[in-house]
Amino acid sequence: MFKPFYIQPRFFYAGIGIVVLFALSYFVPMLFFIAQLSILVLVVLFILDILIVFIGKNNIEASRILPDKFSNGDQNLVEIEVKNHYPITIHLEIIDEIPEQFQVRDFKINKIIASRKSETIPYHLKPTERGLYEFGNLNIYAASVLKIVAKRYTFNTGSEIPTYPSFKQLKKFELLNINKNSLDYGLKKVRRLGHSMEFEQIKDYVLGDDLRTINWKATAKKNQLMVNQFQDEKSQPVYSIIDKGRLMKMPFNGLSLLDYAINASLVISNVVLKKHDKAGLFSFSKNIENVVMAERRNSQMRLILEALYNVKTDYFESDFSRLYGNIKKHITNRSLLLMYTNFETLDGLERQLPYLKAISKSHLLVVIFFKNTEINQMISNKAETVQQVYDKVIAEKFEFEKRLIANELKKYGIHSILTTPEHLTIDTINKYLEIKARGML
Numbered sequence: 322m323f324k325p326f327y328i329q330p331r332f333f334y335a336g337i338g339i340v341v342l343f344a345l346s347y348f349v350p351m352l353f354f355i356a357q358l359s360i361l362v363l364v365v366l367f368i369l370d371i372l373i374v375f376i377g378k379n380n381i382e383a384s385r386i387l388p389d390k391f392s393n394g395d396q397n398l399v400e401i402e403v404k405n406h407y408p409i410t411i412h413l414e415i416i417d418e419i420p421e422q423f424q425v426r427d428f429k430i431n432k433i434i435a436s437r438k439s440e441t442i443p444y445h446l447k448p449t450e451r452g453l454y455e456f457g458n459l460n461i462y463a464a465s466v467l468k469i470v471a472k473r474y475t476f477n478t479g480s481e482i483p484t485y486p487s488f489k490q491l492k493k494f495e496l497l498n499i500n501k502n503s504l505d506y507g508l509k510k511v512r513r514l515g516h517s518m519e520f521e522q523i524k525d526y527v528l529g530d531d532l533r534t535i536n537w538k539a540t541a542k543k544n545q546l547m548v549n550q551f552q553d554e555k556s557q558p559v560y561s562i563i564d565k566g567r568l569m570k571m572p573f574n575g576l577s578l579l580d581y582a583i584n585a586s587l588v589i590s591n592v593v594l595k596k597h598d599k600a601g602l603f604s605f606s607k608n609i610e611n612v613v614m615a616e617r618r619n620s621q622m623r624l625i626l627e628a629l630y631n632v633k634t635d636y637f638e639s640d641f642s643r644l645y646g647n648i649k650k651h652i653t654n655r656s657l658l659l660m661y662t663n664f665e666t667l668d669g670l671e672r673q674l675p676y677l678k679a680i681s682k683s684h685l686l687v688v689i690f691f692k693n694t695e696i697n698q699m700i701s702n703k704a705e706t707v708q709q710v711y712d713k714v715i716a717e718k719f720e721f722e723k724r725l726i727a728n729e730l731k732k733y734g735i736h737s738i739l740t741t742p743e744h745l746t747i748d749t750i751n752k753y754l755e756i757k758a759r760g761m762l
Contacts, residue, residue: 418457566639582661
């Protein structure tokens with residue numbers, strides 16, 4: 322019966338005040354009577370508060386409302402529904418046992434709920450790693466307006482929830498799947514070079530149409546200008562290749578580069594399928610894993626989401642030779658390969674360059690690697706000491722080497738994207754849509 326009984330800090334503060342009054346009564350005798358009266362008042366209020374809070378059972382009902390799954394790297398809504406069956410307004414202190422991955426030790430919500438009312442209390446959690454998250458009990462401490470004692474209510478609402486790659490970004494970038502005849506792709510305009518050879522229809526000429534597409538036979542029949550309209554070629558295979566090596570372990574805003582690549586792969590796969598192409602996926606380090614062959618079917622996004630959820634790594638050294646052998650053996654049709662990896666030095670690239678060149682002979686390869694944002698920040702800061710000048714020069718050297726890597730890839734006809742983690746998704750989408758618009762695949 323004493324387990325749910327908790328004395329509140331206000332009781333001890335009042336006790337300390339009474340002790341002070343007794344101490345002062347040695348110098349001011351009249352305070353002795355006030356101190357004695359205060360003890361009596363405190364005891365009466367203490368008993369009264371116990372009667373108010375502890376009479377009756379199940380005066381508080383509560384439950385935790387969770388989504389089906391969390392989205393990694395995003396704010397996820399969690400709700401606590403509380404019902405107050407007390408005949409008075411009650412003060413609540415809510416302590417939810419959230420998963421240990423968040424490392425939050427002081428989680429607490431204070432709420433006042435009127436008599437016979439219910440309320441939904443929302444809060445948000447931002448996971449930074451994929452996997453299974455386990456919630457514990459929901460603890461609620463109920464106190465009256467006196468706040469002398471509190472009764473603890475414990476609700477066994479323990480539950481597990483998986484954290485998947487950032488599926489919330491799918492809605493965020495849904496606007497990029499625009500009308501097929503529009504010239505706006507992603508967040509920038511792409512100039513079309515020629516057109517694909519997949520014929521769609523003959524339509525009336527309007528100002529701005531390519532004069533080279535005029536259909537002279539149709540023009541002669543209708544006695545007005547008619548043009549051929551073409552559409553982007555469809556059903557082209559597009560693979561997201563994720564490097565799980567040690568260079569992808571670098572953190573940025575709580576997420577590793579690997580998780581940024583996983584989130585971007587999910588979004589680009591959705592865009593690819595919306596564009597009527599085939600989306601595929603696999604990851605590599607020492608071995609080739611999480612393989613989803615490029616297809617366009619109703620269950621493809623579910624397969625890709627599950628494969629990305631199950632990407633696990635010990636961050637070994639990546640084996641590009643094994644990657645080349647696997648691509649040569651299993652991907653026989655010319656495909657667009659979006660490779661998420663990272664190179665910090667030109668020497669690191671040159672070790673893998675023979676394999677990248679061999680892959681690009683049969684496929685359209687886009688190497689996506691990352692800017693070091695910490696180095697860029699160091700470069701932008703003003704140097705005031707000799708040590709800071711030295712650090713800034715070294716940082717500029719590394720930043721320049723990143724640009725050299727991009728130029729080296731371009732020299733061998735390999736496309737590249739040098740981006741920051743927060744702009745990875747949109748830069749990848751723009752590159753894919755640019756390739757589609759230019760008919761390069």
